[in-house]
Amino acid sequence: MSRTPEDRRARSLDRSSLDRSSLDRSWHLARTRPEMDVAEMEYALIRCFEGFGHWQAECLAAVSEFSGSGPENALLHMIRMNDRPKSVRDLCHLSNRDDIPNIQYSLRKLIKAGLVVRNGSGRSGVTYEVTALGRKITDDYANVRADLLIEAVSRVPDLGKRLRAAAQTFDLMTGIYEESARTAATHRTYRQKTTAKAKRD
Numbered sequence: 001m002s003r004t005p006e007d008r009r010a011r012s013l014d015r016s017s018l019d020r021s022s023l024d025r026s027w028h029l030a031r032t033r034p035e036m037d038v039a040e041m042e043y044a045l046i047r048c049f050e051g052f053g054h055w056q057a058e059c060l061a062a063v064s065e066f067s068g069s070g071p072e073n074a075l076l077h078m079i080r081m082n083d084r085p086k087s088v089r090d091l092c093h094l095s096n097r098d099d100i101p102n103i104q105y106s107l108r109k110l111i112k113a114g115l116v117v118r119n120g121s122g123r124s125g126v127t128y129e130v131t132a133l134g135r136k137i138t139d140d141y142a143n144v145r146a147d148l149l150i151e152a153v154s155r156v157p158d159l160g161k162r163l164r165a166a167a168q169t170f171d172l173m174t175g176i177y178e179e180s181a182r183t184a185a186t187h188r189t190y191r192q193k194t195t196a197k198a199k200r201d
Helices: 005-021 033-063 070-083 088-095 100-112 132-154 159-186 189-200
Strands: 116-119 127-130
Touching: 033 070, 033 132, 070 088, 070 100, 070 127, 070 132, 088 100, 100 116, 127 132, 132 159
Parallel strands: none
Antiparallel strands: 116 127
């Protein structure tokens, strides 16, 4: 009995599903099922972050001649957030960053470009806010973002709900990473002990 084109397509889909399920996805960071789950999330996050960076660069280029990195773009919008001046401490808290020299370098670039102004003096009294040009560029950025990115998101059924769940998951994972980092810092002698043991062996 001859098969219809629909039968052949269904058979092909079944075979491709079987092929995917039989793939060996284990590697040195994915030896067990929980390790695989975390590793796949981490590398999806890396790819998403890079895609986000590409989007930020192109969207900023569409509304400004300022050539800023992804973190600089993010700082600009954080400074504009709620139209409230921000200190370096505020920016560190909002972005979960502690590389203050890099943040200060980015702020100098934003100031030189005329997008941000520095107010106050002293170590605790300095704040940053957007200039009129910075306000215009961030408004234009928001409009392009709404026309392109948000429109694309809106066309995907239930994606908004999935994004809210993803944001909650990322917040949870941020806390887990931070706590695990503190524990790893506490037990740094582990590497020294294992290295010494390897040398003896």
